[in-house]
Each structure stands twice: as C-alpha cells, then as structure tokens.
Amino acid sequence: MRTERTAERFFHLHANCFCVAGPINGLIYDLGRKRFYAIPAVFAELINDANGKWVAAFLETLPSEVHSRFWEVADFLISNQIAGLFSASKVFKELPSEIDGPGHIQNAIIDVDEQLHDFANIVRELDLLGCEFLQVRSYSDALNVQMLDEIALVVERSGLRGLEYIVKYNAGHSQEDLSKLLLDHMIISKLVVHSSPETTAVPVCYPDSPVPRREIYYTVEALRSCTDCGKINRRSISPPSAQTFFQLKRVNGCLYKKISIGADGEVRNCPSSSGSYGRYSFGTLSKAIFDAEFRRSWDVHKDQISTCKVCEYRYACTDCRVYLQNPTDILSKPAKCCYDPYVGKWSEETGKMVSDHRFQAVT
Ligand code: SF4
Ligand code: SF4
Secondary structure: OOOOOOOOOOOEEOEEEEEEOOOEEEEEEEOOOOEEEEEEOOOOOOOHHHHOOEHHHHHHHHOOHHHHHHHHHHHHHOOOOOOEEEOOOOOOOOOOOOOOOOOOOOOOEEEEEEOOOHHHHHHHHHOOOOOOEEEEOOOOOOOOOHHHHHHHHHHOOOOOEEEEEEEEEEOOOOHHHHHHHHHHHEEEEEEEEEOOOOOOOEEEEOOOOOEEEEEEEEEEOOOOHHOOOOOOOHHHHHOHHHHHHHHHHHOOOOOOOOOEEOOOEEEOOOOOOOOOOOOOOOOHHHHHHHOOOOOOOOOOOOOOOOOOOHOOOOOOOHHHHOOEEOOOOOOEOOOOEOOOOOOOOOOOOOOOEEEEEEEEOOO
C-alpha cells in the first residue's frame, strides 16, 4: 500500500520495532507481534538514519536519487505498522528492558540416557533457586510416558512456570498417550519427539473443542547426546520476545542463569560445558552457581562475539558458548552456525539469497 508521501512530517519507528543492519542484509524486529522482516542492509541503514527525523530535512541531506529508496521503504514500513509519519516528534514510552526475574537461576536442562535422576529433589532445589523453566531431554527409551507424567506432576507442584520435553521416538509411546500427557499437564509448554520416522506437527485438541490448543512436534532429526546441541540454522531462529531481545544485548542468550545435570549425573552450566561441579545430590546446584568459573560465560553477549556482532540476527539468535570456531577464544563465533552475515546466506540455502528479495517477512 502506498502511503501519503508527505515530507512535512517526523518519521518514527514504532516503540516496539527495531531495525538491525548487517553487512548485506538487515532485519526489522517487531517485538510486539513477534515477527521479523528481512530487508537489504542499505535500506536498514537508511531507516536507522531517518528514525526520529523531520523527513524534509533528512531528505535534504541525501542525493536526490536516494529519495525514492527512502519512500519505497517508508511505504513498506508504514503499511506494516512498523513505522509512521507524525506531525510532532514522538517520545515513545520506553519498552521495559528487564532481562530476567529475581531468581538465581532462570532455566535448567536435565539430560537422561540410561540413568534416571532424582527429579523430585532436583525440582525442589531448582524451585528454591527461583528457576522458571525446565527442559528435559532424553536420548534413550529410559523415560516412558508414565515417568513423563510423574515429572510433570512434580513440576506442577513447584513454582516453575514451564516444562519442555525433547524425548526419543519410541513406537511404544502412542500418539494418544502423548496427547493425553499434554492435555493433562498445562505446564508442558513444548513436546518434541526426536528420531521419529517423519517430521510432522500433530495438533492436540481438548475433547470438547475442535480448535487445536497444543501440538506434538515429531522430527526425524536425532538427538543422540548433548554433543548434538548448539546447531544454529534458519529453523532455530525465531522472532524474539522483548525480554529475549534485550537479554541478548546484555547477557548470554543460552548460558545466563542456566544450570544443568548431564546424562552422567554431573552438574554443569550446560550439559556440554567442560568440567563438572560434582555429581548431583541435594545442594550441589546451589553450591555450583556461586562459583565464578561456573558463571564465566553468563555475561558474554552478542555485541562482543566475533562475526555475530555484525549479524542482523544477533538479537534473535540465542548463541552457543561451548562449540566454538576457536575453542580457546571465548568470543569466537559458534562453530555450528551455518549463517555467514558477510555473504548474507545460510549454508543450507540452495541458491536464493535473502537479499534477492527487497522486503520480506521472515517466517
Ligand atoms: S551452550 Fe551450546 S551446547 Fe550448551 S546448551 Fe547452549 S547451545 Fe547447547
Ligand atoms: S553469525 Fe552469530 S548471530 Fe548470526 S546467526 Fe550465526 S551465531 Fe547467530
């Protein structure tokens, strides 16, 4: 839709929209609607330069051939409610930029292979530390549906707010059992079944409602151990919430306030981190998190990391600080990232670069 192109106005991005330029591509983050849009970097720079300025005065600073480029991008932004033209300069109310809650720990990962863990005590201790979210990943058939149900019950009785399961496909876990598990436990925010025969999302409905409320996500991708973690590809990046966006500007998106218990029962920052803070028993978690070495990567944020610091995805991509291109450099780019911002292309792409499109909603 073409907007009224009057230069006698102030141009402003809306308060919850941000434009991040990379070397080739730019990305507009719409935090309110959790969407983002890919645009060429030259347009992204133009938007950031114009933001908050009187359009007529701004255009006077540019060669006349660039004016049409400005109006082209302005039309797109205004029609998508990302920006507007205003008769008076706007001072938008600042978005709340709190990055976390008061807890010592924000999220936890517990890995399960052959050996089961003492979930009752672990969840009790996580709760005492103020942990909000728990992810349980299983690499074997050891966790059956009954156990998933029991863990969910324990989490529901705690102060934790969310539980994610990433479990191995097992022909013995019927879809009906897993659907019932989801419907019985609202605390389960995500259920992924890896190593499945096919990749598909199965909607789950409540008996009295035809509208699917939940989903079981089956994927052929295998999670054999914690060494399969840390992959960064197009599918692993989604438009962030405001909290994630600001968190990625200030602290580490993956390891900050995280704690884990590996399949071997050892406590670490994440299951793939080197070293160990002891085998889990009640109290081990509380002791580990006050160790300075345990928190070593917590404050490493995207604006410090090689390559990531210029990447337009940097405030959406949650990073990996364990598998690094240069393992001796804590500021090195994640080794398993398949995006090169200097080329503007994902390595799995077969040809078409994002910058081939002028403005594009990224889904
Ligand atoms: S730091 Fe890397 S390996 Fe560890 S949990 Fe995060 S993504 Fe996975
Ligand atoms: S270059 Fe860095 S910020 Fe960009 S996608 Fe890769 S890991 Fe994420």
